[in-house]
Every structure is written in C-alpha cells, then in structure tokens.
Amino acid sequence: MFKVKAKRATKLGDYKYNPSDKSHKITVNNDLNTYSFLITYLHEVAHLITYKQFGRKVLPHGTEWKSNFKNITLPMLSTAVFPDDVLRKLANYIKNPKASSCNDHHLMKALNAYEENDSTFLSDVAVGATFKLGARAFKKESLRRTRFVCQEVSTGRKYLISRTALVELV
Numbered sequence: 001m002f003k004v005k006a007k008r009a010t011k012l013g014d015y016k017y018n019p020s021d022k023s024h025k026i027t028v029n030n031d032l033n034t035y036s037f038l039i040t041y042l043h044e045v046a047h048l049i050t051y052k053q054f055g056r057k058v059l060p061h062g063t064e065w066k067s068n069f070k071n072i073t074l075p076m077l078s079t080a081v082f083p084d085d086v087l088r089k090l091a092n093y094i095k096n097p098k099a100s101s102c103n104d105h106h107l108m109k110a111l112n113a114y115e116e117n118d119s120t121f122l123s124d125v126a127v128g129a130t131f132k133l134g135a136r137a138f139k140k141e142s143l144r145r146t147r148f149v150c151q152e153v154s155t156g157r158k159y160l161i162s163r164t165a166l167v168e169l170v
Contacts, residue, residue, distance in 0.1 A: 007031040013040040015047035119166035131167040
C-alpha cells in the first residue's frame with residue numbers, strides 16, 4: 001500500500017510491515033517538491049526490498065539497505081529525471097547513503113532550491129544573527145561539527161541545531 005500523507009514534522013516518509021495481515025505500507029509527505037518526493041519514495045522502497053530479502057535480521061539503514069537503495073536509485077540518475085544540480089549531489093550521496101537525505105547538507109541545499117518557501121538554511125545565517133525556528137527566536141553562535149550552538153533569545157538557554165535546519169531571519 002502506498003499513501004501520500006500530510007506534512008509531518010519528524011519524517012519525510014515511512015515504511016511499515018504489519019505482521020498480522022502481512023501487509024507493507026509506504027507513506028511519503030505531500031509537502032515535498034518533486035525531487036524530494038522521489039528520493040524519499042526510493043528510500044522507503046529500499047526498506048521494503050530489504051525487509052522482503054532479510055526480514056528483521058538486518059539494521060534499518062545497514063549495508064543491505066544501502067545496497068538496495070543504490071541499486072534502485074542508479075537507474076534514476078539521469079537529467080531526464082533530475083536537474084543537473086540535484087543529480088550531481090544525489091550521485092555523491094548514494095555512494096554512502098545515510099538514514100535520511102536531510103543528513104547530506106549539499107543534497108539538501110540542492111533540493112531546497114526547488115521548494116516554494118522563503119526559508120534559509122541555518123548554515124547560511126551569519127554568526128551573531130537572530131533567526132526564528134518555528135515560533136522561537138535564537139541567536140546563532142559557533143559550529144560544533146554538524147550543528148550550531150544557538151542561544152534562545154527569551155530564555156538564554158543554548159541548543160544544538162542542525163546546519164540544515166530551515167529558519168527565518170528576524
């Protein structure tokens with residue numbers, strides 16, 4: 001079964017197996033652009049293939065899933081399917097895919113160019129600048145590996161926020 005779902009804050013898509021009726025279900029968020037939607041769909045199909053081959057005996061994003069994701073994505077690596085900027089980043093990403101395409105900063109930036117929003121990646125915000133993430137305001141501080149230390153304006157508390165977080169400048 002395949003379903004397109006309303007936007008979910010914590011995931012772009014999902015694969016589930018129901019042992020009671022032996023059914024498989026893939027969901028993908030409806031707010032994704034065409035290219036993000038396709039990549040997410042392929043990600044979830046790779047889970048389905050991996051489950052059919054190995055059951056629950058392997059890690060969800062282990063070598064078996066990575067191999068299946070590569071195998072079903074490789075035929076799609078074409079300018080007939082993806083624009084050149086996304087194609088190059090996706091080709092690099094599938095060399096060692098992560099649990100989420102959101103973890104690849106370069107791929108996320110390429111995909112975001114096709115979104116209809118005015119958001120900015122936190123990585124593009126100047127250090128010391130104030131931004132909004134949801135309803136909360138933060139001040140950007142230093143980078144720690146892949147996340148920025150940011151101070152919440154109202155409380156002074158510090159948080160680690162992904163550099164790929166989409167924020168609004170204040």
